[in-house]
Amino acid sequence: MTTISKVRYSRRSILKTGGAAVAAAALPAxxxxxxxxxxxxxxxxxxxxxxxxxxxxxxxxxxxxxxxxxxxxxxxxxxxxxxxxxxxxxxxxxxxxxxxxxxxxxxxxxxxxxxxxxxxxxxxxxxxxxxxxxxxxxxxxxxxxxxxxxxxxxxxxxxxxxxxxxxxxxxxADTLGIRPDLIGRPIKNWHELLNPEFKGKASILDISSIGIMDMAMVVESMGEYTYPDKGNMTREEIDLTIGIFTEAKKNGQFRAFWKSFDESVNLMASGEVVIQSMWSPAITAVKSQGIPCVYQPLEEGYRSxxxxxxxxxxxxxxxxxxxxxxxxxxxxxxxxxxxxxxxxxxxxxxxxKNFMSENEWGYWFEGKEATDIITSPTGDTLAQAGEVRDGGSFEERMGAVACWNAVMDENQYMVRKWNEFIAA
Amino acid sequence: MKNNSVIGWLLAAPLTLVLSIFLVAPIIMIAVVSFWGATEWSIYPAFLFDNYEFLLTSDVTYRVFFNTFKYALITWGFTLLIGFTVAYYLAFHIRSLTWQIALFLLCTIPFLTSNIIRMISWIPCLGRNGIANSTLISMGVIDEPLEWLLFSDFSVILAFVHLYTLFMVVPIFNTMMRIDKSLIEAATDAGATGWQTLWHVIVPLTKPGIMIGTIFVVALVMGDFITVRFMSGSQSANMGRLIQNDIALLQYPSASATAVILLVTVLLLIGTLLRFVDIRKEL
The missing domain is CATH 3.40.190.10 (Periplasmic binding protein-like II)
Structure with missing residues (x-):
């Protein structure tokens, strides 16, 4: 029974596709x-x-x-x-x-x-x-x-x-997001993420390939170690990097880890966290709630x-x-x-450029002062006239990239160590 | 007689089939995969002890194991205490059946919303600037917000107790309703105090219900990962979190190995619990 209907179906479908092919050949495409x-x-x-x-x-x-x-x-x-x-x-x-x-x-x-x-x-x-x-x-x-x-x-x-x-x-180009109103002083380096001053108020993202690079930026900034290549660490380098962060975790440095974009927004907007790894639109989302939040450019450069x-x-x-x-x-x-x-x-x-106003292009791409209110595509106000984008122009920001998100040769080992870090 | 046994087999066959396809086969599959190897994007058949070796030689595993038991034990303690009290009140203090049923249904109302929502609603409540902290500060009880209210073991256990107490209430209430009231009268007539009646009459008779509730709560807490993840802000881990992390990172064999160990542990635990009580009598 099944076989018969199957055959019939496939014959029919052959006829159909055949017909379509003929039609396609004969008619203007x-x-x-x-x-x-x-x-x-x-x-x-x-x-x-x-x-x-x-x-x-x-x-x-x-x-x-x-x-x-x-x-x-x-x-x-x-x-x-x-x-x-x-x-x-x-x-x-x-x-x-x-x-x-x-x-x-x-x-x-x-x-x-x-x-x-x-x-x-x-x-x-x-x-x-x-x-x-x-x-x-x-x-x-x-x-x-x-x-x-x-x-x-x-x-x-x-x-x-x-x-x-x-x-x-x-x-x-990604960097750390901060709450300037709750920190109250300038932040200039990646190592501030592990500064005991922010004990219980810091966060890092729980996505290993991205998080390990943020960690590496912090470790280098602390002066603990300089990597020959952050994007391709050896096992010893992975142990060292994650070791430093595990210790910080045990000392209560972190309030929480986040995995999805909206978690990072909630952590920052509610004031649970004042300094953390963050993505650009998350900053935008916090700002659009009327809460001050800065995508802080840092001396060591960006993780892109x-x-x-x-x-x-x-x-x-x-x-x-x-x-x-x-x-x-x-x-x-x-x-x-x-x-x-x-x-x-x-x-x-x-x-x-053709789909942006001159003011928007100037603000977002060229790093110029906004001449008018800058709004997001959904209509929330993001910046007032006279404000400048954090980090400046496209060339300044993308020109200061220190590393890219990476998958290393020792990725499997890193992943296991990362799992231990999360569980520690 | 012979005919009967054939019918018996036939009647049992559909369930056996369903269980073997959807329960037994996947578990065997998990056990098999736990010996396989993995690359970053694929798994390949092999017979390796790597996964178990990595798991059993890492002290993180033992700490996580300890954490899993800690959550289970503390949650069990609280849910038992609350569950028993609620069930006792419903069964012995409410006289009319209508009210018993009405109040019992009231207990189940929170279950009309999803688990996740009930859990996440604690977060704004317990946060640094949350309702709990701001209330305590305005009452003058504390000067600084309490940090340990959220993203801590406290918040994890609070959420567990909140989520799972009903699983304790239902079986205990069910057993209590079957207790012959004349036994309690007899105890009173024999001169037992309220506490003595509770301890020597009601508790022993409620044991099967307590045991069923215990199995529910322990199995749920030990297998959970999402509550721990959200309520601890990923700061604490239990076995479920280890498995979840492995799966997210495509390390299926390693996840399977962890799952096998968790399964064996939970089975041992439940096996031990079942030795204390004849659960069939209850069902």
Whole structure:
């Protein structure tokens, strides 16, 4: 019984696809395309930072197809990209996650010749250099995991091969967030995170690949140790770094650890924590509640991260074309403008400029004084006229990156030690 | 007779099937995977003792184990005390059945919202600038906000007691309702004081209920991870947290090994508890 119906079904579906192919060959392509796109649904998942409903709505409006968004924390994103390849079409992930999941073969390389604005993508994602003179920071810099040899490539290559693993979309320079009203003095260095003055009022994020880099910045700032390469520690260096923090934890330095963006906002807004690792939009969220919060630039520089869009290896045909269309649309400016007005940077800043007012561009990108009130995309006031962005212009901030979020050779060992740190 | 046994087997078959597919097989799978190896993004079949070795040679594991027992024991103590008192009041002090049922239902009302919400609502209450601290300060009891109210063992246990007391109330109340009231009259007639009746008559007769409640509470607390994570602000850990961290970091074999050890411990514990009381008599 089952066999019969199965056969019948497959015969019918062959007829159907055959018919569609004939139609596609005979009729002018755009017409078929135009009708079919409406039925296309692309499933995107990623961290909360760029999985925004406004983007999905705008995609429906501009491109006609449906984008389903799922927001998860970084670890869950990694887990899903590595273990459930059929559950998504588009992975919106960070470069260090890419380093972890690329070897699984769940993502496919993208042909840069199909990306209209490829030449305008900032240098960080292509040859690693912001300007020709800049030095490349330690850690998993995006360009080191950004390219593979060809469509089926498993190993990363160090040149612009024309096949990208992720199309960069969003990035920023992270630092510590502070409550200036509760601290009452200037903060200039990373080591303040472990200053006993803030005992029971500090926090660090519980995402190992990011947290270990924050730790390394603190350890170097304390003068305890200088790493040959923070982004690739030896076992001894991992023990040392986590040891210092375990001791601080036992002495009650930390109020809590956070894992998701909104937890960090609540900790800061409620005054439970006055200094912590933080992400830019979290600062924005605290500020929009009318609570003073500063994304404090520090002398040792920033810990930076970058995210991009990767395509599931099972994506093909019309869906794949739609995904490329989506990527081109992503880089064409609207999303970039939206993200930049939250304090992130767009991979193609010059296209985003068209979607921002002169005042906004000046404030967010050029580090100029705001000439008028600065509002977030959702309408909350973030800065008054005359205020300047913490850390200044794009070049000042991205030019002072000391390290990138990283996955190390000894990552498994680090992860186990991290687990012990959390449990200690 | 023979026919009967065939029917018996057939009747038992569906449940056996369901349990073996959805309970026994996954547990066997977990035990098998606990010997596998892992890379950063995948797991591969092997027969390694690495996971157990790492687990059993790290002093963090033992501290976490101790913590897990500590939470279970303290939570058990409080839930038993509160649960017994509530059940006793409902069973022996409320005379009308209607009121007993009404008050019992009242106890279950908090359970109409989700576990997580009941737990998280403690956070703004206990925070540094929360309701508890600001009330105490305005009453002049304390000058500085109490730091240990939130993100501490105190808040974890408070949440556990809040979440799980009902699991103690229900079985104890159920057993108490079955106690023949004439036994209590007999005790009084024989000259026993209230405390003597409680200790020598009611408590022994309530033992099965206490034991069932204990099993519920202990199993729930020992397997929990989310309460510990939120109420301690990730500052404390129990076995569940270790497993959760491992899973988040894609270390499934290591998570399985921890799960196996936790399972064995809980089974031993419940096995011991069951020796004290014949639970079948109760069911």
């Amino acid at each position: 755009p017409m078929v395309w135009g009708q079919e796109t409406k039925n296309i649904t692309l499933r995107q998942f990623g961290t909360g930072v760029s999985n925004l409903n406004d983007v999905a709505m705008k995609v429906k409006e501009d491109l006609g197809f449906t984008l389903e968004m799922t927001a998860l924390d970084s670890d869950s994103v990694t887990q899903r990209a590595a273990t459930q390849p059929d559950s998504f079409d588009i992975a919106d992930i960070e470069y260090w996650i890419c380093k972890k999941v690329w070897p699984t073969g769940n993502l496919q390389a993208m042909d840069t010749s199909k990306i209209a604005n490829y030449d305008k993508i900032v240098g960080i994602f292509r040859n690693g250099k912001l300007t020709p003179e800049s030095t490349i920071a330690q850690g998993t810099a995006p360009h080191t995991v950004g390219f593979v040899e060809g469509p089926g490539g498993r190993d990363f290559v160090d040149n612009e091969s024309g096949w990208m693993t992720l199309i960069p979309t969003i990035y920023n 991260w970058g995210g991009g869009i990767g395509l599931s290896s099972s994506l093909s045909g019309m869906e794949l074309d739609a995904a490329y269309e989506y990527i081109n649309w992503y880089l064409s400016g609207w999303v970039g403008g939206y993200l930049m007005r939250q304090g992130y940077y767009s991979a193609v800043p010059e296209t985003s």
